[in-house]
Amino acid sequence: MKKGFCILLSSALLMGTVPVYGDTPKVEQVTHTYRAEVGTKNFYKDDVLQPLDTEIYLKDGYVMLPVRTFFTAMWEDAIIDWNQEKRIASVLQGPIVVTMNVDENEIQVNGKEIPVSGKMETKEGRLFVPLRNWKHILNACHYSVTDEDIVWNSTQQEAVVKIKESKLAEQEAVEELVLSGEGQAPSYAMEMTERYDFIENVGDGYFIAMKYGKDVPVGVITAGPECDYDVIDSTGKVLIDFPAYSVFQLEYLGEDLFYVTSADRSEKYVVDQTGKTMFTLPYDRILAYSEGMAVVGDLVNGEYLYGYVDLKGNLQIPLQFTKAEPFSEGIAAVSLGKLADKKCGFVDKKGDFVIEPVYRSCGSFQEGLAMVRTSEGVGFVNRQGGIVISPVYRSASNFVNGTTFAVTGESNEVWIIDDMGKKLRKITDVKDGSASAEGNDRLMQVEYVVEGVSGVDHTHVVQNYDKNGAISKAAFDLEKGMSEGLAPVYDDTQEMMGYADETGKMIITPSFTKAEPFRDGYAVVKRLVEKSDGSRDEEWGIIANPLLK
Incomplete structure (x- = not known):
């Protein structure tokens, strides 16, 4: 289990040993191309094949694409929840909340209803949304997508979506770190119940x-x-x-x-x-x-x-x-x-x-x-x-x-x-x-106002810093959540949460749907449980910090 993290630099202020950041970070306009091949499990982001375990298909003239696949391709750390009983999917990414009600065929972004084309449906345990709806969803999420950015090639049975976004240019001093290790089984003070x-x-x-x-x-x-x-x-x-x-x-x-x-x-x-x-x-x-x-x-x-x-x-x-x-x-x-x-x-x-x-x-x-x-x-x-x-x-x-x-x-x-x-x-x-x-005053978050894609609108781009300079969002989240030497982290491969130390090493294996920070040696964790009748319930438990033994 390995995935990329940017390094969290030490907050020790050693003059002359770290670079000085004095310029406003440059903002780049980037276009990502998403490509879906109907009748296959092939979905690409910038020609990189994305994980997909069920086929893309056509229904009533609409390309049907799994929600989880598209959102995780867009946002690696998106949190996606499916309420089987109510048949409602929720996607959380920072301040953005997208909810999709299958039975009502209703989509909301931050509580505001948006137009829906075609009908959503579940198939093979996955929620599918007509691709045409992504224009309205993404525009509500502050992206700039037009009808011309979504193209259907009937000959090749292929749909292409182009999405423009503003991002801060990478700074050379931000190094890469791999979050690694399997971690150990949690030590329960109170078993899941x-x-x-x-x-x-x-x-x-x-x-x-x-x-x-x-x-x-x-x-x-x-x-x-x-x-x-x-x-x-x-x-x-x-x-x-x-x-x-x-x-x-x-x-x-x-x-x-x-x-x-x-x-x-x-x-x-x-x-x-x-x-x-x-x-x-x-x-x-x-x-x-x-x-x-x-x-x-x-x-x-x-x-x-x-x-x-x-x-x-x-x-x-x-x-x-x-x-x-x-x-x-x-x-x-x-x-x-x-x-x-x-x-x-x-x-x-x-x-x-x-x-x-x-x-x-x-x-x-x-x-x-x-x-x-x-x-x-x-x-x-x-x-x-x-x-x-x-x-x-x-x-x-x-x-x-x-x-x-x-x-x-x-x-x-x-x-x-x-x-x-x-x-x-x-x-x-x-x-x-x-x-x-942020992070008990150890971190700083800066929101820059930059010119939007249209040249008229404005968009807000966030960059995170520790006391040595710019760090990635992943490193920021890791440090912000750190308490008693460990921080809750989400593993997008297992789609579960565990705990990592300040070096990025997994200490407690990902096995929870919710993991709270440690306090006085203990942390509260939650796990969803599938019932035999198809319903779901929650188990809660309390684990001990293995670093404090």
């Missing part, structure tokens, strides 16, 4: 498990009185068994405490890991605990104000702030006033301001620095309120290992700066696009 319809790892060894009521379809994530909640440990042992359908909302607050809203929403209370009520909540809202304090909020004289409670629910800092963030490094960002008059500063656990509220907005402290915004821009302050990095940037991420991404003002350049404000490396020019920090 159909007992629950959804399980979430909430941290500290706790898991919230739900069983849906009779009226909730399988595969639909929901919450409310129609759900039966349990709190379980990593082995599946039930720690708190709430009476069936008695809970509207259940959240983990940290510190072995859970927030419960009753089914009729008349009661709000906090329980410990045994289910014992620790205190009722007289406030409308409570957020997770951080450093022994939790933000609470309620309506006071017609407006929401926020304060802080301790582990016993005692109000330690009165409700007086229009915005309040969790405590970090002993202090918390809070705001006074509303809208244009809002000012942000930092308080200690007594509620005293240690940094006066003079900023437009504030971030939480991380590595001794917090981001603040003034009328001039974004900068950073230390815990004493001193300006360490002047507010000259358009935006910035939090510091990780002594460095951060920062986007300059007028020039809109992305730089790596250190915790004294020194510019270490120019990553790229954003110009008319936008940049956002």
Whole structure:
């Protein structure tokens, strides 16, 4: 099992050992040719034969092509799901969701219905869609396809589709890496079971498990009185068994405490890991605990104000702030006033301001620095309120290992700066696009606005970066999903998910339809199960991280 990945470069900033990226990546217009030979299993992308296990055929004058074949040829990492009971196919590719309802003969892209030519149908276990529909589907997915781009050769019984797309030119410094290895069998802390319809790892060894009521379809994530909640440990042992359908909302607050809203929403209370009520909540809202304090909020004289409670629910800092963030490094960002008059500063656990509220907005402290915004821009302050990095940037991420991404003002350049404000490396020019920090501030995603195929329209092209420069989407996804040394990865050969390490080596063999990141040594996984009557169900399990043995 091998497939191509681009290398994920180390984020260590070794000056002189890695290239500097200073130019906006070049955008290329590329035309791909897809060719389908009717009556055969031959489907080509740019003359490269694509996997196909059933024949292409004609029906009512339309070329019928399998959905999976076309979408995986277009997008290697597309996630395709088939609901046998409802006979609906869903395709997920980034922000794009395509749904195809066979019985209704309806196709939607991101919830918007598009015209349909001919009729979809299933054959030999595959969903076939008339090829003519791909013009409307792809145009809705921001490609440029006209009637002239789809050609039928009746003599050769061959259909050709030409699709233009904008892409960023490859940069020489992005090296290739092969994701390899078979991986080992998962080590189950809790074996796969159909007992629950959804399980979430909430941290500290706790898991919230739900069983849906009779009226909730399988595969639909929901919450409310129609759900039966349990709190379980990593082995599946039930720690708190709430009476069936008695809970509207259940959240983990940290510190072995859970927030419960009753089914009729008349009661709000906090329980410990045994289910014992620790205190009722007289406030409308409570957020997770951080450093022994939790933000609470309620309506006071017609407006929401926020304060802080301790582990016993005692109000330690009165409700007086229009915005309040969790405590970090002993202090918390809070705001006074509303809208244009809002000012942000930092308080200690007594509620005293240690940094006066003079900023437009504030971030939480991380590595001794917090981001603040003034009328001039974004900068950073230390815990004493001193300006360490002047507010000259358009935006910035939090510091990780002594460095951060920062986007300059007028020039809109992305730089790596250190915790004294020194510019270490120019990553790229954003110009008319936008940049956002990702992956716990270790990565940067830049969306460039480029001229479209028509020369009038515009399209958006995304490039991903780590702190050394451009990386592939595959490398970006790998690093973004990395936790405790492993990241969930999708193997398009087996059409299953497993886990790989930071070098691209498969550690846990692909055997799941869903795999969540590891947290506190464990990860939640899901697998679809085919029933003898043709229906499907889901099994959920919990696996242990083999790297932490």
